[in-house]
Amino acid sequence: MKDCNFSFEIEKICPVTGARAGILHTPRGDIKTPVFMPVGTQATVKGLRREDLDEMGAQIILSNTYHLFLRPGHEIVEKAGGLHTFMNWDKPILTDSGGFQVFSLSKLRKVSEAGVEFQSHLSGQKFMMTPELCMDIQKSLDSDINMALDQCTEAPGTYAEAEKAAELTKIWLERCAKAHQGGNHVLFPIVQGNLYKDLRKKCAEYCTPYAKCGIAIGGLSVGEAKSDMYEMLDFLHPILPHDMPRYLMGVGSPDCLVEGFARGVDMMDCVLPTRIARNGTAFTKTGKMVVKNSQYKEDFRAIEEGCDCYACRHYSRAYIRHLINAGEMLGAELLSIHNLRFLINLAEKTRKAILGDYFPEFLAEFRKTYKI
Numbered sequence: 001m002k003d004c005n006f007s008f009e010i011e012k013i014c015p016v017t018g019a020r021a022g023i024l025h026t027p028r029g030d031i032k033t034p035v036f037m038p039v040g041t042q043a044t045v046k047g048l049r050r051e052d053l054d055e056m057g058a059q060i061i062l063s064n065t066y067h068l069f070l071r072p073g074h075e076i077v078e079k080a081g082g083l084h085t086f087m088n089w090d091k092p093i094l095t096d097s098g099g100f101q102v103f104s105l106s107k108l109r110k111v112s113e114a115g116v117e118f119q120s121h122l123s124g125q126k127f128m129m130t131p132e133l134c135m136d137i138q139k140s141l142d143s144d145i146n147m148a149l150d151q152c153t154e155a156p157g158t159y160a161e162a163e164k165a166a167e168l169t170k171i172w173l174e175r176c177a178k179a180h181q182g183g184n185h186v187l188f189p190i191v192q193g194n195l196y197k198d199l200r201k202k203c204a205e206y207c208t209p210y211a212k213c214g215i216a217i218g219g220l221s222v223g224e225a226k227s228d229m230y231e232m233l234d235f236l237h238p239i240l241p242h243d244m245p246r247y248l249m250g251v252g253s254p255d256c257l258v259e260g261f262a263r264g265v266d267m268m269d270c271v272l273p274t275r276i277a278r279n280g281t282a283f284t285k286t287g288k289m290v291v292k293n294s295q296y297k298e299d300f301r302a303i304e305e306g307c308d309c310y311a312c313r314h315y316s317r318a319y320i321r322h323l324i325n326a327g328e329m330l331g332a333e334l335l336s337i338h339n340l341r342f343l344i345n346l347a348e349k350t351r352k353a354i355l356g357d358y359f360p361e362f363l364a365e366f367r368k369t370y371k372i
């Protein structure tokens with residue numbers, strides 16, 4: 001196994017829930033956990049500049065292997081000096097393996113032990129994604145946290161499908177680990193297994209030896225009930241290695257964020273905050289607010305009074321509503337800033353509550369106040 005220059009320090013564990021506060025030390029800086037990570041699929045967090053991300057307290061962002069491989073091509077990013085230089089972001093970057101996108105976006109997939117043959121959703125051109133290529137692309141991108149290539153199945157899938165996908169994910173993980181560069185880059189294995197506990201346990205067991213400083217939980221929030229997801233997180237909590245961050249992939253509505261952290265998850269990401277922003281919806285402490293509705297026509301208050309984000313400090317509901325309805329891009333940008341700050345702030349508050357020994361009270365208050 002290759003060395004990696006990452007370490008995880010647990011500062012405090014909530015004795016009631018098991019929620020954790022820690023620091024992931026990376027060569028590109030520390031990440032205080034629990035953390036929400038904004039998603040920048042196409043090497044950009046949609047509509048936002050680097051200054052916006054800095055101001056909202058983003059510590060790490062995500063990007064995507066599949067998308068950057070197809071466009072502009074990882075060789076171009078490498079020529080630019082890597083993804084950090086290319087997109088003007090010098091804090092850590094996590095790149096998703098593209099496994100999920102190969103299964104959700106591309107056409108005509110052919111899965112075998114060798115890899116996945118797929119047709120680009122952009123050009124129709126055929127490619128073969130192998131574990132080695134997946135590692136190679138992430139090496140060219142020079143992202144800090146690299147995800148192993150995995151096969152995700154839909155919920156509720158059959159046991160046989162989930163078992164087959166888990167088996168393939170295991171074979172691919174072994175090859176990813178062999179091809180991975182180590183050093184200033186860390187590989188996160190992904191625990192699959194759908195909603196089958198015995199498969200999840202098996203996956204966690206075979207992933208653990210490959211996890212140097214982080215492990216991911218994939219294949220949740222793919223159509224199952226939230227209660228099923230929470231039950232699986234409860235089940236995995238004592239099984240996953242304790243001394244490294246656990247990353248729950250693609251999950252990040254405010255309620256899922258807090259409930260995930262309460263179940264020992266340390267890192268989460270989701271496209272939801274920027275996606276709903278483009279539709280004119282904002283997160284608030286009490287639930288979602290559809291800012292484009294006519295009730296806000298003459299409402300000159302901030303989206304959320306007391307919110308420290310740039311949008312709330314400078315603009316009103318009435319103005320943002322006007323921008324959204326007029327199709328002006330600033331509307332989506334301001335709501336994206338607010339929604340991302342809302343989730344980053346929620347993770348910061350969770351961390352403060354764990355460190356301050358009042359997380360169970362914080363959780364109870366959140367459950368009472370936030371309407372799903």
Ligand SMILES: [Zn+2]
Nearest residue numbers: 307309312338
């Ligand atoms: Zn705000």
